[in-house]
Amino acid sequence: MKxxxxxxxxxxxxxxxxxxxxAVLLMGEGMAxxxxxxxETFGAERVRNTPLSEAAIAGxxxxxxxxxxxxxxxxxxxxxxxxxxxxxxxxxxKLRYMSGGQFSFPLVAxxxxxxxxxxxxxxxxxxxxxxxxxxxxKVVMPSxxxxxxxxxxxxxxxxxxVVFLLDMTLGFTPGEVAEEPEAALVPLGQAAVRRAGRDVTxxxxxxxxxxxxxAAEALAGEGVEAEVIDLRSLKPLDLDTVxxxxxxxxxxxxxxxxxxxCGVGAEVACAVAERAFDALKAPVRRVTxxxxxxxxxxxxxxxxxxxxxxxxxVVQELMGTKAPAAA
Amino acid sequence: MNAVELLERMLLIRAYEERVAELQKQGPFxxxxxxxxxxxxxxGLMAALRPQDRILTNxxxxxxxxxxxxxxxxxxxxxxxxxxxxxxxxxxxxxxxxKELGVVxxxxxxxxxxxxxxxxxxxxxxxxxxxxxxxxxxDGAACEGIFHEALNLASAWRLPILFVCExxxxxxxxxxxxxxxxxxxxxxxxxYPMPARTxxxxxxxxxxxxxxxxxASIEAGEGPYLLETWTWRQRGHYSGDDxxxxxxxxxxxxxxxxxxxxxxxxxxxxxxxxAAGAQALQARARARIDAAVAFAQxxxxxxPAQLLTDVYA
Numbered sequence: 001m002k003x004x005x006x007x008x009x010x011x012x013x014x015x016x017x018x019x020x021x022x023a024v025l026l027m028g029e030g031m032a033x034x035x036x037x038x039x040e041t042f043g044a045e046r047v048r049n050t051p052l053s054e055a056a057i058a059g060x061x062x063x064x065x066x067x068x069x070x071x072x073x074x075x076x077x078x079x080x081x082x083x084x085x086x087x088x089x090x091x092x093x094k095l096r097y098m099s100g101g102q103f104s105f106p107l108v109a110x111x112x113x114x115x116x117x118x119x120x121x122x123x124x125x126x127x128x129x130x131x132x133x134x135x136x137x138k139v140v141m142p143s144x145x146x147x148x149x150x151x152x153x154x155x156x157x158x159x160x161x162v163v164f165l166l167d168m169t170l171g172f173t174p175g176e177v178a179e180e181p182e183a184a185l186v187p188l189g190q191a192a193v194r195r196a197g198r199d200v201t202x203x204x205x206x207x208x209x210x211x212x213x214x215a216a217e218a219l220a221g222e223g224v225e226a227e228v229i230d231l232r233s234l235k236p237l238d239l240d241t242v243x244x245x246x247x248x249x250x251x252x253x254x255x256x257x258x259x260x261x262c263g264v265g266a267e268v269a270c271a272v273a274e275r276a277f278d279a280l281k282a283p284v285r286r287v288t289x290x291x292x293x294x295x296x297x298x299x300x301x302x303x304x305x306x307x308x309x310x311x312x313x314v315v316q317e318l319m320g321t322k323a324p325a326a327a
Numbered sequence: 328m329n330a331v332e333l334l335e336r337m338l339l340i341r342a343y344e345e346r347v348a349e350l351q352k353q354g355p356f357x358x359x360x361x362x363x364x365x366x367x368x369x370x371g372l373m374a375a376l377r378p379q380d381r382i383l384t385n386x387x388x389x390x391x392x393x394x395x396x397x398x399x400x401x402x403x404x405x406x407x408x409x410x411x412x413x414x415x416x417x418x419x420x421x422x423x424x425x426k427e428l429g430v431v432x433x434x435x436x437x438x439x440x441x442x443x444x445x446x447x448x449x450x451x452x453x454x455x456x457x458x459x460x461x462x463x464x465x466d467g468a469a470c471e472g473i474f475h476e477a478l479n480l481a482s483a484w485r486l487p488i489l490f491v492c493e494x495x496x497x498x499x500x501x502x503x504x505x506x507x508x509x510x511x512x513x514x515x516x517x518x519y520p521m522p523a524r525t526x527x528x529x530x531x532x533x534x535x536x537x538x539x540x541x542x543a544s545i546e547a548g549e550g551p552y553l554l555e556t557w558t559w560r561q562r563g564h565y566s567g568d569d570x571x572x573x574x575x576x577x578x579x580x581x582x583x584x585x586x587x588x589x590x591x592x593x594x595x596x597x598x599x600x601x602a603a604g605a606q607a608l609q610a611r612a613r614a615r616i617d618a619a620v621a622f623a624q625x626x627x628x629x630x631p632a633q634l635l636t637d638v639y640a
Contacts, residue, residue: 025453045453051483055442056476063383063446066432069453071446086473090436091443095422100415101637102426136638159640 001176006142006166009149009177010110011035014072016181017156018042021070024156027057028074028110058084058109062091062161065107070156077123078113078165092161093136105136105161108152113141114207114257115301116169121293124168126258131163132235132267138162138188139234143209145175147232150186158188167206167257189236193245197225200251200315203242203268205231208255208306215311224319234264239271246272250281251318255306260288282318287311328374331600331608333531334590336373337366338612340390341587343399344562346616347389347406351566357406359420362390364529364561367586368493369394371534372461372556375542378429379458381451383444386421386435387493387560391463395428399616403623411626415633438471440464441490445477448486448551459487459545467498469512481551482519488551489541490521493528495560500572516553528556529586558586 004012015038018024025046026032032039032049039047050057054075061071075081081088092105115124131139138160142148148166155162178184194209195216202212209230216226227245231238246252252272254265265286272284287306295301316322344363350356362369369390376382376395384391392402397413405412406420413425421435432443444462451458468474469492481488492512496503509515516523522544526537534556541552559581563570594600600608 048484051476051479053476053480055473056445056480059439059442059473059477060446060449060480063432063443063448064450065446066443067447067450069446069450086436086439087442091432091434091439095424095432095434096640097637098414098418098422099424099426099432100413100417102414102424103432104640106640138639 002179003174004145004149004177005172005174006145006148007171009145010152010166012177013149013152013156014038015041017153018046020181023068023070025064025069025071026074027060027071029076031074054080054083055087058087059091061107061109062087062105065092065105065161066095066103070106072108072110072156074110076111078111078127079122079125081109081111081127084109088131088137088161088163089134093134096136104159106159108155108162108164110164110166112168112171113165114167114169115294115305116207118296118298118301120296124294126256126289128163128165128234129258129263132264133262136161137235139165140188140232141165141167141206141234142232143167143170143206143230145173146177146184147186149177150184151188151232153185154188162188165206170207186232189233189238191232191238191241192230193227193241194230195226195228197227197249199225199249200253200318201227201229201242201245201249202253202255202311203229203231204255205234205264206257208257211306211308212255212311214308215315218308218312219315222321224315224321226315231264237267239268242268243272243276246276247279250279251315252280252284253287253311253314253318254284255287255311257289257305259291260286261291263288285314285318287314330532330590330594333370333374333535334587334594334600335608335612336370336394337531337587337590338608339399339615340366340369340393342612342616343389343393343402346620348562348566350620357408357419358566359389359406360387360565361560361562362387364581364585365493365495365558366390367531367590368528368534368556368558371531372463372491372538374535375538376461377458379456380429381447381458381460382430382463383432383440383447383460384430384463385433385437385440385465385468387465388423388433389420392423392425392430395425395430397425397428397430399619400622403619404626407623408628409623409626410629410633411623416629417637438464438468438473441468441471441477442473444488445480445484445486448481448488449484452487459489459542461489461491463491463493465498466492466494466496466503466507466512469515470498470506475515478516478519478521478551478553482521485550487545489538489545490551490553492553492555493558494555495558497560497564499564511555513553513555521551521553522549523553523555525555525557528558529584529589531586531590
């Protein structure tokens, strides 16, 4: 094992997959400028700067992938995806089905997301649920450098379009990553149990996983054992791991930074209600941001982002160790 | 391809569009966006393209597909949602792709074909594959931002793309003059910069010559090319329209320039075709469409299980 930041892990995944498969192609705003070593190793034809034309970059990736290349595009920040929605949602996600299976679209669309840098709502917007709602796409949102590398490698090898979102604030946090390229692979669609526990299941992804682990640590001091599940892939969504845990603990809290309405938390909660209702000892709860644009002010951002203390308080309510707060 | 063969292809498209319109009038039949009146543009372009060339088209594509050699029975089966359609009934009329004919991607999102064409061309260029990419869109799509993004990207990367704007004077329900202050879409190519030309889109020979010259320019290393074919949509935006928005004053001169009438008159005048021969061509085209309709009507529906297939690779 070696220690890498998430950004370093991402770069290493790109390098390894480009070396492994000549069909892998990188395009984006500054892709060549910011990754000169890849240009040197693989040539300017495969590592391309693009105009600031998100719709054209994404469309270009769709066309190239239909022809058998494996483009990876960097659209920088998740809100910039809104310019690329036609290519990603209408073309990449639908044209395999609409063409009766004549084409496949093995592409990866990268962007950073999430609050924490004070850049405001047009750079920071957790819109992962939009893509989960779009047929034909896969959606990945890792929480550790090992998963950034392993999931990105799997995403590049996948024959379907994958939206890959990296939480901005995780980018420079170091973590252990496997040395050997194949050992680093992490399959899409498998959640990870980050901490075992028997009293309550905390389901989360991206940087909220860290929040849940902090909450679990605090709860352990009170004798409450929280299990922390990191979804890693939002589509396909590993509900089996969630259901297995909830059937044991009988309590579920879903924590994510995206807003609550029609989000991943709502989907997980519904799946548990539909398939494990008998096991529940308490109502399912969510801890999410409010349904507001991400604020730029640090003070407001901290109110916006779910905090470990909120998770602890909700778990205490579910455990009956604290009176419910007044509505 | 000689001029009589060009006429035969145009007659096939006309027979298809007329028959579809009849079926729509008669009873339940899916709506379509007719390419009637634009046959010369489709046939001239496709006659200039070679098997190695790739094509991206749009919702008004029946003419392009038939001119490329697609089977009218499988097109009609697709329009009717049958399993024998080119896309197994999952496209309907609006986004038919036929990979085996090089019709690689079709989008009904206006400008969708423009977004994807650079990637197709980039893949061909990187793999040193011969051929060009023909990307067919209308004057409506030229008002989308993606038109300008795609031309800029194609020019910056010198991609082998023949952009073909079929300027049919209508953008859905809006006359082009209301939304574009330039007369010609080809004028917009100058800024990228990119060679461009406007050609009489109702003159199949002119379209063929211009398209061949454009392909030659691309293959000579001059970069992408924008060809505008000046034509007219003889029907409404889609088959459900009553066409009340089209005035008799604007219709009359364009019907005088009907591409099929013009070519037929020319061939008769030149002695390349006689009246009996012209009638025989017409009858043959209609018979092919009759057979295609029968095939599509008898074709089975997709199985219910097909609902869930081909979402993911």
